Amino acid sequence: MRRLLYTAKRLALMVPTLFGLVVLVFVISRVIPADPVALLAGERATPQQIEALRHRYGLDRPLPVQLLAYLRQLARGDLGTSLYSGRPITTDLFGRFPATLELTLAAMAITVLLGVPLGVLAALYRNSWFDHLLRAVTVSGLAIASFWLAIMLQLLFSMELRLLPLGGRIGVPPPRALTGLFVLDALLTGNGAALRSALQHLCLPAFTLAFPALATVVRFTRAGVLDVLHSDFILYERAMGLPRPLIVGKYLLRNAMAATLTQIGLLFGVLLAGAVVVETVFDWPGIGLYAVNAIVLSDYNAILGFTLWSGFLYVLVNLLTDLGLMLLDPREATR
Amino acid sequence: MSAFLKQLYADRLAFAGLLIVLALGLSALLAPALAPYPEDVYDIHPAQRLQPPSRQHPFGTNHMGADLLSRVLFGARITVVIATVAVGSALLVGVPIGLVAGFYPGWASELLMRLADVFLSLPQAVLAIAIAQTLGPSIPNVILALSITYWPWFARVVFAEVRSLKNEVFVEATQALGVSPWRTLLLHVLPNVATPIIVRSSIGMGYTILTAAMLGFLGLGAQPPTPEWGREIAEARQYLPEAWWYATFPGLAIFVTVMGFNLLGDGLRDVLDPRLRRGRP
Numbered sequence: 001m002r003r004l005l006y007t008a009k010r011l012a013l014m015v016p017t018l019f020g021l022v023v024l025v026f027v028i029s030r031v032i033p034a035d036p037v038a039l040l041a042g043e044r045a046t047p048q049q050i051e052a053l054r055h056r057y058g059l060d061r062p063l064p065v066q067l068l069a070y071l072r073q074l075a076r077g078d079l080g081t082s083l084y085s086g087r088p089i090t091t092d093l094f095g096r097f098p099a100t101l102e103l104t105l106a107a108m109a110i111t112v113l114l115g116v117p118l119g120v121l122a123a124l125y126r127n128s129w130f131d132h133l134l135r136a137v138t139v140s141g142l143a144i145a146s147f148w149l150a151i152m153l154q155l156l157f158s159m160e161l162r163l164l165p166l167g168g169r170i171g172v173p174p175p176r177a178l179t180g181l182f183v184l185d186a187l188l189t190g191n192g193a194a195l196r197s198a199l200q201h202l203c204l205p206a207f208t209l210a211f212p213a214l215a216t217v218v219r220f221t222r223a224g225v226l227d228v229l230h231s232d233f234i235l236y237e238r239a240m241g242l243p244r245p246l247i248v249g250k251y252l253l254r255n256a257m258a259a260t261l262t263q264i265g266l267l268f269g270v271l272l273a274g275a276v277v278v279e280t281v282f283d284w285p286g287i288g289l290y291a292v293n294a295i296v297l298s299d300y301n302a303i304l305g306f307t308l309w310s311g312f313l314y315v316l317v318n319l320l321t322d323l324g325l326m327l328l329d330p331r332e333a334t335r
Numbered sequence: 336m337s338a339f340l341k342q343l344y345a346d347r348l349a350f351a352g353l354l355i356v357l358a359l360g361l362s363a364l365l366a367p368a369l370a371p372y373p374e375d376v377y378d379i380h381p382a383q384r385l386q387p388p389s390r391q392h393p394f395g396t397n398h399m400g401a402d403l404l405s406r407v408l409f410g411a412r413i414t415v416v417i418a419t420v421a422v423g424s425a426l427l428v429g430v431p432i433g434l435v436a437g438f439y440p441g442w443a444s445e446l447l448m449r450l451a452d453v454f455l456s457l458p459q460a461v462l463a464i465a466i467a468q469t470l471g472p473s474i475p476n477v478i479l480a481l482s483i484t485y486w487p488w489f490a491r492v493v494f495a496e497v498r499s500l501k502n503e504v505f506v507e508a509t510q511a512l513g514v515s516p517w518r519t520l521l522l523h524v525l526p527n528v529a530t531p532i533i534v535r536s537s538i539g540m541g542y543t544i545l546t547a548a549m550l551g552f553l554g555l556g557a558q559p560p561t562p563e564w565g566r567e568i569a570e571a572r573q574y575l576p577e578a579w580w581y582a583t584f585p586g587l588a589i590f591v592t593v594m595g596f597n598l599l600g601d602g603l604r605d606v607l608d609p610r611l612r613r614g615r616p
């Protein structure tokens with residue numbers, strides 16, 4: 001019951017945040033620019049076209065009325081029309097989202113599957129050469145520009161060694177679409193060639209995206225494990241003579257994961273933002289590349305659509321993280 | 336002060352960070368004197384086009400025939416200006432908001448902090464992209480976009496600290512002595528939140544430099560031929576793999592600089608706030 005209440009409370013808290021998000025994007029699009037219509041119309045529009053657009057989009061009305069109309073439009077799930085593709089932006093974003101999701105999930109998998117064990121080991125073998133080496137790597141991870149890392153990896157693995165493809169999502173006809181995630185679809189349809197190609201294409205972008213996130217997860221896991229390692233109950237278990245693997249595997253990890261899980265939720269936003277540049281360098285056809293193309297073409301509606309969509313996803317993932325934390329540690333619900 | 340420096344010196348990594356930051360500041364300040372070919376930054380030398388690193392051009396040359404080392408040094412100027420002004424203005428907006436909101440609870444404070452939360456509900460880089468695109472590509476607009484995205488961090492950190500400080504005995508004592516609230520806030524509370532502000536600023540410099548480079552890379556910042564590092568890497572891409580040095584050196588410059596600020600930030604936190612000592616069990 002308490003959990004249900006907590007879930008309801010968190011859901012209710014989402015509403016003002018999302019409302020604030022919409023208002024923020026509205027302010028960015030309608031209040032900051034000197035002439036929003038000129039932005040919406042693109043650079044080649046004539047004054048007459050701009051006037052017509054101003055009327056058509058209702059931009060000649062007072063701002064509160066515009067905000068209301070904007071909210072109504074969003075409530076219908078309408079993000080406007082892309083000036084470039086001519087399609088509704090929602091259609092464009094939904095069509096491209098599986099690519100970004102696949103990339104983000106792959107990066108998340110690398111981050112968690114590599115970052116958590118490395119962080120635990122660093123804590124268990126504190127101040128060993130391994131810990132120091134890992135610290136050097138994580139400090140680098142937070143200092144490297146991901147677009148540069150992407151280019152350097154391309155230079156080494158694609159151009160010099162010719163081991164991995166330079167960019168794109170797949171080199172053979174894509175597998176039959178079930179989920180839109182090529183790796184999963186290839187697995188489900190038993191398409192070996194597609195699976196191989198999809199994984200090869202995924203390697204470099206996923207690693208580039210994961211690298212800074214990996215640094216954060218290693219740091220937080222290490223700190224979390226160290227905290228728990230010196231707590232009374234672990235001391236007690238050690239005094240009881242429980243074998244070390246049991247203490248680490250059963251008691252320590254569960255208690256140390258709270259800090260890591262919070263970070264993983266926050267990282268999703270970092271990954272989503274990182275996807276913009278990583279997709280650009282690797283020509284990965286997701287929503288990040290869509291946003292960059294929109295920047296190049298001054299497709300203003302599309303950029304705002306992408307901004308709102310990212311914000312919405314970010315808020316949603318943070319909610320899921322909080323709920324996950326509650327399942328992991330029931331005390332959360334009472335806080 | 337000397338004890339502080341001694342402690343910072345004892346932490347080798349933090350001291351390395353300090354040296355990097357000082358070197359960045361110096362190269363920004365002395366770029367015209369340090370650069371081997373200062374006039375090269377905007378000149379065109381078709382004969383010198385895309386030369387690999389050599390004794391004359393330690394970092395090689397770019398597609399315009401300009402000496403890359405000179406351009407990277409002048410790029411340090413742009414980076415220092417962008418990061419300092421952006422973090423400085425974020426601090427000037429965020430710190431007072433956090434101070435006041437933390438000290439005077441009420442609906443206005445609540446509203447301000449909710450506003451900060453809304454800004455934090457978007458991935459920072461995405462927000463910076465949206466704002467920079469709205470304002471149009473230029474360096475002042477990059478600075479504006481970065482400060483708009485960064486102030487909530489200062490507000491949040493200061494708010495949390497002030498709220499817990501408010502119940503400390505020394506604050507109560509100043510109030511009992513009849514010190515005006517503003518005086519209490521500025522002379523007694525503010526110095527006690529200096530540490531998180533300093534640490535946030537150092538880490539914020541690193542973050543801001545990375546985001547500014549990303550905006551430059553996406554074409555939302557400085558326009559060519561400005562020697563901005565991110566922009567430089569974007570231009571270098573079409574000359575790969577032959578001209579590897581062209582993309583490599585500006586990226587290394589970003590890496591070393593951000594590393595410097597991050598190491599310094601970590602070290603400052605350890606020296607200034609023993610509670611948060613790194614590697615602490």
